[in-house]
Amino acid sequence: MKILLERFAHNKYRLTVFGLLAGASVICVGLVRFRASMAGSMDYAFLVWNLFLAWIPFGIAYIIYITSIGRRWLYFIVPVSALLWLIFFPNAPYILTDLQQLSKAGGDVPDWYDVILLIWFVFTGLFLGMVSLFLMQEIVRREFGRWFGWGFVLAVAGLTSIGVYMGRFLRWNSWDILRNFSGMAQFTLYYILHPTDRSLIFASLFTSFFLFVYLILYAFGHLLLERRSDQKTLEPTIK
Amino acid sequence: MRSPSPSFLVRNRHKIAIFALLSGASLFCGFLFVARMAYSDSQQYRGLVWNLFLAWIPFALAYVFYALSWKRAWLFFSIPTFALLWLIFFPNAPYILTDLQYLNSVVTPVPLWFDIILLVWFSWTGMLLGLVSLYLMHEIVQRNFGRWPGWIFVLIVSGLSSAGIYVGRFMRWNSWDALENPTELAMDILGLVIDPSLRLLAFTTLFAVFFLFVYLILYTFAHLFHEQLEQTSPNKISRKPS
Numbered sequence: 001m002k003i004l005l006e007r008f009a010h011n012k013y014r015l016t017v018f019g020l021l022a023g024a025s026v027i028c029v030g031l032v033r034f035r036a037s038m039a040g041s042m043d044y045a046f047l048v049w050n051l052f053l054a055w056i057p058f059g060i061a062y063i064i065y066i067t068s069i070g071r072r073w074l075y076f077i078v079p080v081s082a083l084l085w086l087i088f089f090p091n092a093p094y095i096l097t098d099l100q101q102l103s104k105a106g107g108d109v110p111d112w113y114d115v116i117l118l119i120w121f122v123f124t125g126l127f128l129g130m131v132s133l134f135l136m137q138e139i140v141r142r143e144f145g146r147w148f149g150w151g152f153v154l155a156v157a158g159l160t161s162i163g164v165y166m167g168r169f170l171r172w173n174s175w176d177i178l179r180n181f182s183g184m185a186q187f188t189l190y191y192i193l194h195p196t197d198r199s200l201i202f203a204s205l206f207t208s209f210f211l212f213v214y215l216i217l218y219a220f221g222h223l224l225l226e227r228r229s230d231q232k233t234l235e236p237t238i239k
Numbered sequence: 240m241r242s243p244s245p246s247f248l249v250r251n252r253h254k255i256a257i258f259a260l261l262s263g264a265s266l267f268c269g270f271l272f273v274a275r276m277a278y279s280d281s282q283q284y285r286g287l288v289w290n291l292f293l294a295w296i297p298f299a300l301a302y303v304f305y306a307l308s309w310k311r312a313w314l315f316f317s318i319p320t321f322a323l324l325w326l327i328f329f330p331n332a333p334y335i336l337t338d339l340q341y342l343n344s345v346v347t348p349v350p351l352w353f354d355i356i357l358l359v360w361f362s363w364t365g366m367l368l369g370l371v372s373l374y375l376m377h378e379i380v381q382r383n384f385g386r387w388p389g390w391i392f393v394l395i396v397s398g399l400s401s402a403g404i405y406v407g408r409f410m411r412w413n414s415w416d417a418l419e420n421p422t423e424l425a426m427d428i429l430g431l432v433i434d435p436s437l438r439l440l441a442f443t444t445l446f447a448v449f450f451l452f453v454y455l456i457l458y459t460f461a462h463l464f465h466e467q468l469e470q471t472s473p474n475k476i477s478r479k480p481s
Contacts (some may be wrong), residue, residue, distance in 0.1 A: 020456050027448070099355050101340045110438070111340045112408070116445045119336055123449070127456050134463070168352070175353040198350075205356045208267070209363070216260050216367050220374070220457060221464040222253040 013192075017131055021058070022122040025051055029116045039109045047098060053091035053174065054125040060085045061132035065139060084134065088174050089156065090163030092129025093210060095122050098234045129160075130217055152216065161206035165199055212219045255389055257371060261298070264364040265291055267427065271357045287338055287361045293331035300325045301372035302314040305379060325376065327349035327417045329396065330403030332369025335362045335451060337408050368479045369400075370457055393454060406431075 028051055032044050064081045099118055133156060141149030166172045166188070176184050191199065248255065272288055304321045339358055342351075373396060381389030406428065408414045416424050431439060 013459050016459045017456065017463065019461060020452065025450050027452075031445075081255075096359055097352070097355060099342065099359065100351050102339065112438075112442060114339070115337060115340045116442070116449065119339070120445075120449055123453055127453075127460075131460065134460070159241060198352075202352060202356070205271075205360075209356065209360055212260060212264050212267075212369075213363060216257065216264075216371075217457070217460060219253045219256040219260060220371065221461040223257065223461065224376075 018062070021124065021128055021131070024120065024127075025055070028117075028120050028124055031120060035109055035113065035117060044101065044114075044117065047095070047118075050091060050095050050098065051125055053088065053130045054095060054162060056088040056174075057085045057092060058128045060088070061135040065135040082136070085132070086156070086159065087177050089129065089132070090160045090167060091174060092125050092132070093160055093206070094164050094167050095125035097164060098122070126213065130214055133214065134218075154211070157186040157207050157210045157214070158203070160210060161203040164206060165202050169198070169202075254261065258302075261364065261368055261371070264360070264367075264396065265295070268357075268360050268364055275349055275353065275357060284341070284354075284357065284361075287335065287358075290331060290335050290338065291361055291365055293328065294335060294368045296328040296414075297325050297332060298368045298372040301375040305375040322376070325372070326396070328414050329369065329372070330400040330407060331414060332365050332372070333400060333446075334404050334407055335365030337404060338362065366453070370454055373454060374458070377453060394451070397447045397450040397454070398443070401443040401450065402439075404446060405442050409438070409442075 029048055032048055035044065036042055046182075060081050064085070099122065102114060102118060133153065137149045137153055140152045156168075170191070171188070172184060268291055269288060271432060272284060275284065276282065298320060304325070339362060342354060342358065373393065376396070377389050377393050380392045410431075412427070414425055
């Protein structure tokens with residue numbers, strides 16, 4: 001029991017992140033249910049599905065993160081689960097593009113309610129992605145070093161934007177990779193060889209946005225460490 | 240005794256990084272807007288640029304305040320004024336999120352996905368400006384009054400700023416009015432407080448909870464790093480209940 005409590009104290013923030021995201025997802029679903037009961041239409045039900053998909057990479061990253069503490073397991077698990085993670089990861093930022101549904105949904109629900117509903121989904125989805133990317137970066141950094149960690153983040157940001165593009169405009173989804181691999185690979189190859197203006201602009205804008213949010217979160221996280229060293233040096237003068 | 244202090248830049252590199260990232264993002268937002276204007280010849284979304292500028296005011300205030308507040312003598316002098324000014328301008332930062340509703344009403348040759356990216360850039364930059372500035376204020380309050388007053392401050396601010404967003408979005412008041420025409424604004428707000436509509440209650444609650452959620456996530460996420468460091472470094476950092 002004591003060990004359990006100690007473990008809890010040790011992982012307090014990790015568990016809190018998990019709890020917060022789970023709570024937010026419950027609220028998201030509640031908002032959709034409430035809207036459905038008010039308007040009698042099931043608009044936005046697909047958001048719940050997208051949010052569920054956004055949980056998959058988070059779950060995978062969480063599990064890898066915890067299991068990878070045992071080194072022996074690592075070489076066995078990491079390649080497979082990292083690949084799975086990468087396949088499902090774009091679903092998290094994909095929710096951002098669901099904002100376009102705002103211009104279509106009807107019903108007698110006021111605009112502001114739809115805006116709040118979408119904001120809830122979008123932020124929950126993107127944070128799920130950010131936290132899981134952070135966990136993966138930690139794993140990579142631990143095993144291969146700092147620069148590899150950042151290289152990994154860059155690669156993921158780029159690949160994710162392409163993934164979001166494929167999902168939004170070409171209407172592929174993550175399952176298709178597992179189900180219809182060759183068809184998708186051919187299609188993707190064709191697009192890489194013949195990029196359109198739209199795909200280039202979209203991918204670069206999305207990548208830079210994604211990196212910006214991640215970097216801000218990362219720098220913000222380090223503010224705290226900075227503050228602690230500030231306090232150490234300044235404490236004698238203020239107290 | 241402390242080791243020879245590293246240079247100012249290195250010591251504050253994450254603060255500077257945040258500042259630079261947010262400035263860069265704002266410039267980029269401006270660039271997206273200009274690109275859109277050049278492409279479509281319309282001034283749509285000009286309001287966003289103004290709102291983003293307004294969102295910088297509380298951030299700058301909090302930043303200056305944070306830098307000043309290390310010196311105790313200044314503190315009692317500056318806290319009331321600064322905090323009030325900050326609070327008046329603060330709702331502008333999360334307010335940008337509600338601009339998403341303009342997506343509904345735009346008919347231009349610009350493709351929808353571009354507008355979405357534009358709005359996402361603006362709204363996240365504004366939101367992060369607000370969150371970072373709230374964090375700085377939270378730190379100041381916590382340092383001077385303790386842990387619980389700090390969290391109560393965060394709670395109050397999220398409630399008040401949601402109400403502020405409501406007043407801005409539905410009653411079309413803005414921050415300047417609080418300085419320019421305080422009595423009339425106060426009367427209007429009093430009217431709301433006495434006789435709240437369902438819309439006001441629903442909007443404010445949903446927004447306040449949302450804002451708290453995002454802040455808590457950010458806060459917890461930041462502490463993840465600390466936890467990380469604690470577990471990986473061989474000589475553990477002492478855990479202070481600060």
